[in-house]
Amino acid sequence: MPEVKKLKFLFAINPISGGQDKSAWETEIRTFFEQQPHSADLFLLDGKNDDIELPKRIETYQPDRLVAVGGDGTIKFVAEHALNAKIPLGIIPAGSANGMARELDIPPTLEGSLEVLINGVEKPIDLICINGTEHCLHLSDIGMNAQLVKYFDEGKMRGKLGYARGVLRVLMRRRLLKLQINTGDSVVQRTAFMVVLANARMYGTGAIINPDGDVADGKFEVVVIRKLSLVAILRMFIHFRPFDPKHIEIFSASSVHIVTKRRAYFQIDGEYRGKIRELTAEIWPGHLQVVLPA
Template sequence: MPEAKKLKFLFAINPISGGQDKSVWETGIQEFFEKQPHSADLFLLDGKTDQEKLPQRIASFQPDRLVAVGGDGTIKMVAEHALNANLPLGILPAGSANGMARELGIPPALADSLEVVVNGTAKPIDLICINGTEHCLHLSDIGMNAQLVKYFDEGNMRGKLGYARGVLRVLMRRRLLNLQIHLGDHVVRRSAFMVVLANARMYGTGAIINPDGDVADGKFEVVVIRKLSFLAILRMFIRFRPFDPSHIEIFPATSVQIVTKRKAYFQIDGEYRGKIREIAAEIWPGKLQVILPD
């Protein structure tokens, strides 16, 4: 019987994702690979030179798999490099909100997720290409949640307390958006608190925004939240309950253009992207290979 191929794994580690020290993760990865025939290289992200240095490390190490160690923002960034290098993406969920890992069924414990990275199967998932330059793996949105992401990033508190503080700021400043949503030849005009481009079902908090979402179905959903009472906001952002289906509309799409009357907050996969008045998005079916549980 021929010997199984020895694989090379490059781990791109965000050392501060989730506000926690990742030295335990580094040690755990090294100890795990001491018992493996495969080899592992660890690259610490610094948030400043990653766009230049990570491709250099990929070129010099020539891994068989590129692994993101962090939260949704880290996964998004590393996925871009996996896409450019034509490498399968592995995920170790080490952030404060691990929505994409949860969506894909990747276990949260380090040892279990390492088993998936090494012994799992590469499967294709869809990406949402936004404005021709960025890719969304999970969820992007305009309005209240993007505003919350901005406030959370600016705050000096992490965890549930920092999140709750951001929610209160959003509640005090929430405003309706006047929108035009172009779905092919069909134009929908709405007033809404949020619009979500959903390639998946739920936020990292566990709040379900798109019950029938599937990351590999060749489409995404445009979710319009038209009504949002104080109680509904608390249920979603604090207790992480599903949205009231009578307050939302869901439009399946393969492409969309959204225009707002005034500038609105915008985020992609948990990364705040500033204020926008217009975005265009289209589905890229099966574009990214991700290592998933068998």
Template structure:
């Protein structure tokens, strides 16, 4: 009987994602692999030289799988390097929201997600290429939520208290955006509070923005939030309820060009990207290979 291949895992760990100390995660990963035929190396991200240092570790260690340990921003960053190195991405959810991990049915526990890394299946998922330079795995948006991401990043408080403070600031400063949206099939003009490029169904909070989203269907959805009452905002951002379908429009697309009348806040996968007036995006079907649970619905 042929011996199963021994795999090499390189873990890229964000030590401060979710505002939590990851030292117990590091020891947990090492303890898990002591009982495995596979090997693991740990690399701590520092937010300074990661773009140059992580590729060096990939080249020297030559892993079979590159694993992101952190939240959605960490996953996005590590996924870019997995793409460049042409190796599958593994995910250990260790952020404050973990939207992409939830979308892919990856267990929230360290032990459960490690089991998926070793015993799961390699499956392709889509990416949204934004402005020809960046990739969105999960959700990007213009407007209110991107503004919330900015305020949360700037705040000194983490967790629910910091999130609630950010929500209050957004509520006081919310403004309608005037937009032109060109999907190739149609051009529409809208006044909206938010526009989402959705490769998935829901935010990490559990709030459903795109009920029929699928990360492996060869398209994405442009979700336009046209109206938001104070009650609906509170339901969305505090109680994490789905958006009221009466107030949204959803345009399936394989590409889009969006122009705003004034600069708008913009974020990609939980990472604030500044204020923009224009963006283009296109789907890259099946471009990223991810290690997923055997029963993942993809």
């Protein structure tokens, strides 16, 4: 039998993602690798000097795969460093919302996702490059959901109660946006509650926003939520049901330029980025290698 290639894994762990202590996870990861021909090193993210310290650890350890242990925000952060180091990204879903892991069929359990890291295959997925400086792996949006992300981040409550409180604040303060959307093929004026740049199908909650999305098809979708009743809002944000397709307009694009009449809330992969009036986005096909189920 051919000798198994011994791989080095560097785990970048968010110790508080999903509001859960990850110390037991650290033990389980170390125990798992004691039974493997491969090796693992663990790096705990602290939210302070990670941009400096994680590249140092990558340079020192020289891993074959860089693994994000956390939610969508952690995955986005670690993916940026995997890109810079030109190494594949592995994913262990451990957040309160694990939309990207669900999109890529990564098992939700630690044991299952570790098995994928060892026995899975490296496949390329697309990225959306935003304003030439940031990458979106999953979903970014302008408007109501970004406003909800901001309120959730600001709140002291976590879990479903904190989420529900954020939804109520959004309901009381929701406003329509007036936008110009230029996809290169067409320029349209729209009034909407929310515009999504979708590289995938669903939010981490399971709410489907882009039914035909595909992270590896060389394009993304601009999803315009033009009509949003109270019932529709509750269906999406509380019961995580798909939007009524009659109230949604979807543009398939390889690039887009969006201008809003007034400043609007904006988020990328679950990370609030402030208020904006303008953005440019383009697809980067197959730009990130990810370890996926075989």
